[in-house]
Amino acid sequence: MKTHNSFDEQYQFTGKVKTWSLVAIVIGVITILAGFLTNNAEQTFDNLLLMGYYFTCVCAAGIMFCAIQYAAQAGWSASLIRVPQAFGKVLPIAALIFVIIVISGLFITHNVVDDAGKSHITPYLYAGWATHDLHVKGSGIYDSLIAGKEGFLNIPFFLTRMIVLLGCYSLFGWLLFKYSSNEDEVQGMKYYNKSFIISCVFLVIFGFTIPVFAFDSMMSLEARWFSTMFGWYNLAGLWVSGLSVMTLVIIYLRKAGYMSWITVDHMHNMGLFMFAFSIFWTYLWFGQFLLTWYANIPEESAYFYRRWEPSFKPWFWLNIVINFGAPLLILMSRDSKRHIGTLKTIAIILIIGHWLDYFQMVMPGTIGAKEHWYTEIGWIEPGVFIGFGGLFTFLLLNALSKFKSLIPAKHPFLEESLHHHI
Amino acid sequence: MSSTKFILGLFDDPDVMMEGISKLQKNSVPIYDVYTPMPIHGIEDKLGVKPSRLGYAAFMFGCLGGTTIFSLVYYFLVHDWPMDIGGKPAFAAPNFIPATFEWTVLFTAFGMTITFFFATHLFPGRAPRVMDFRATDDRFVIAIDAKGNIPHADITNLLMEAGAVEVKHNDRKYVSYE
Numbered sequence: 238m239k240t241h242n243s244f245d246e247q248y249q250f251t252g253k254v255k256t257w258s259l260v261a262i263v264i265g266v267i268t269i270l271a272g273f274l275t276n277n278a279e280q281t282f283d284n285l286l287l288m289g290y291y292f293t294c295v296c297a298a299g300i301m302f303c304a305i306q307y308a309a310q311a312g313w314s315a316s317l318i319r320v321p322q323a324f325g326k327v328l329p330i331a332a333l334i335f336v337i338i339v340i341s342g343l344f345i346t347h348n349v350v351d352d353a354g355k356s357h358i359t360p361y362l363y364a365g366w367a368t369h370d371l372h373v374k375g376s377g378i379y380d381s382l383i384a385g386k387e388g389f390l391n392i393p394f395f396l397t398r399m400i401v402l403l404g405c406y407s408l409f410g411w412l413l414f415k416y417s418s419n420e421d422e423v424q425g426m427k428y429y430n431k432s433f434i435i436s437c438v439f440l441v442i443f444g445f446t447i448p449v450f451a452f453d454s455m456m457s458l459e460a461r462w463f464s465t466m467f468g469w470y471n472l473a474g475l476w477v478s479g480l481s482v483m484t485l486v487i488i489y490l491r492k493a494g495y496m497s498w499i500t501v502d503h504m505h506n507m508g509l510f511m512f513a514f515s516i517f518w519t520y521l522w523f524g525q526f527l528l529t530w531y532a533n534i535p536e537e538s539a540y541f542y543r544r545w546e547p548s549f550k551p552w553f554w555l556n557i558v559i560n561f562g563a564p565l566l567i568l569m570s571r572d573s574k575r576h577i578g579t580l581k582t583i584a585i586i587l588i589i590g591h592w593l594d595y596f597q598m599v600m601p602g603t604i605g606a607k608e609h610w611y612t613e614i615g616w617i618e619p620g621v622f623i624g625f626g627g628l629f630t631f632l633l634l635n636a637l638s639k640f641k642s643l644i645p646a647k648h649p650f651l652e653e654s655l656h657h658h659i
Numbered sequence: 660m661s662s663t664k665f666i667l668g669l670f671d672d673p674d675v676m677m678e679g680i681s682k683l684q685k686n687s688v689p690i691y692d693v694y695t696p697m698p699i700h701g702i703e704d705k706l707g708v709k710p711s712r713l714g715y716a717a718f719m720f721g722c723l724g725g726t727t728i729f730s731l732v733y734y735f736l737v738h739d740w741p742m743d744i745g746g747k748p749a750f751a752a753p754n755f756i757p758a759t760f761e762w763t764v765l766f767t768a769f770g771m772t773i774t775f776f777f778a779t780h781l782f783p784g785r786a787p788r789v790m791d792f793r794a795t796d797d798r799f800v801i802a803i804d805a806k807g808n809i810p811h812a813d814i815t816n817l818l819m820e821a822g823a824v825e826v827k828h829n830d831r832k833y834v835s836y837e
Contacts, residue, residue, distance in 0.1 A: 523753075523756065526753065527753050527754075527756065527757075531754065533746075569718070571710070658701060
């Protein structure tokens with residue numbers, strides 16, 4: 238083991254990664270433009286929403302990770318805390334992109350003809366409740382249930398909630414980063430204690446508001462349906478996908494020759510996290526499914542009915558196989574958690590798996606079923622995914638390269654982290 | 660011939676004891692085992708202790724538990740006495756999952772406990788086998804099998820040089836038999 242580490246080393250964002258992330262962004266932009274130009278505006282909007290949400294959630298997971306480490310006074314993670322801090326620094330940009338997608342989706346409209354042959358002005362996103370005629374009696378598509386939810390599901394309040402929540406998370410992410418970089422300048426416990434308090438406050442706020450965020454962004458796509466499990470289910474998905482991305486970033490940084498102090502024991506912990514919270518995700522996924530299935534109340538079952546259609550059913554099952562089966566079987570043994578190649582594979586599997594999970598949340602209720610299950614995912618989906626992947630890589634590595642050092646050298650638990658052993 | 664069965668080096672500091680292990684290893688004295696009142700990180704690697712196979716036992720017990728209850732419930736509710744509950748099919752697989760999960764956990768927990776008791780010869784009502792009582796209190800003990808490891812005086816000297824506070828020559832392996 239190397240004992241001499243250079244703590245002053247700064248990350249240089251150059252070379253192949255930069256080129257490829259820019260190429261991926263270009264692919265994404267071309268796909269989005271092509272999507273709009275080839276009359277696939279609705280599908281493109283749905284994909285933008287999906288990836289915007291995914292991107293925001295992954296960044297928020299970074300702040301959640303930092304906050305949990307501080308609140309638990311964990312020592313092992315001190316030497317890698319700069320990576321999730323960079324996630325937090327990207328959150329404001331991710332949130333901005335997400336809000337822009339949502340606003341354009343709400344205000345760019347098209348005409349949709351209903352069963353009676355009447356035409357209605359419908360927004361591209363959240364058509365289930367944001368269509369004006371749903372709230373107008375005698376419009377032909379008046380929906381008393383949706384109209385009854387107007388107190389909560391109306392555009393100004395909806396956007397206010399979204400902006401306030403994302404702004405609040407971004408602020409806490411920035412504060413945690415700020416305290417940690419201040420800590421580098423001055424020795425002592427002052428900034429650590431501040432981080433501890435701010436982390437506890439953040440976790441309380443985040444824990445109670447992330448379900449609201451999930452209800453707004455995802456659940457309101459099918460506005461007549463509701464599930465109280467949905468918020469926690471999304472939180473679990475957010476956390477697993479965030480941990481997978483974090484693992485991948487740490488593996489990349491190590492391979493690029495940085496963070497030589499990260500040992501296989503730290504990676505083991507990341508593997509443990511991914512394993513444990515994949516099980517947790519499955520628990521919540523199944524909890525939601527079992528209760529809906531058992532109670533069999535029509536307005537609840539409608540959600541799974543749509544996902545049970547022939548064109549979604551294969552994806553529905555694949556979702557469980559790759560998000561539960563793969564981590565369970567691959568990550569169970571100690572050796573596989575200590576093998577970097579396996580961790581990398583499972584992180585990529587989980588990232589794709591949780592994309593599929595979000596896909597399951599968005600598509601059946603918006604764009605709806607297509608002819609075959611294999612035409613359900615076309616060229617727009619991978620294109621937008623690659624675009625956002627490139628954008629995330631670019632912004633994250635750019636944020637990392639702004640850090641003066643990749644390690645909080647004055648962190649009180651740093652020694653513990655450097656000698657972490659399991 | 661000496662009646663000594665085991666030579667015990669008692670240390671009062673874990674770091675000194677770790678150096679003692681190095682010293683013995685350097686002098687090619689095989690170490691029988693080390694007893695400490697608290698877990699010491701990295702000691703398994705140093706002594707070359709094989710990784711525990713308790714996890715594999717846990718996995719097998721879990722599989723056993725899951726299979727047992729799933730088969731039982733299947734026999735009861737599908738084969739032997741199918742019932743119409745809320746219009747669900749007799750083989751209502753999602754309903755079986757919680758019970759399967761619980762039994763998997765139950766079998767794993769009990770199975771691991773029994774395996775651990777079995778492997779460590781601990782069992783309710785049985786006096787635990789201890790080579791030195793203070794190894795559970797404030798002494799870090801290195802045990803060396805005296806058989807074949809002669810001369811004993813050299814080992815004693817090595818242990819004393821390494822900083823042992825006391826060296827014992829025990830005629831019995833365990834001191835705790837009733």
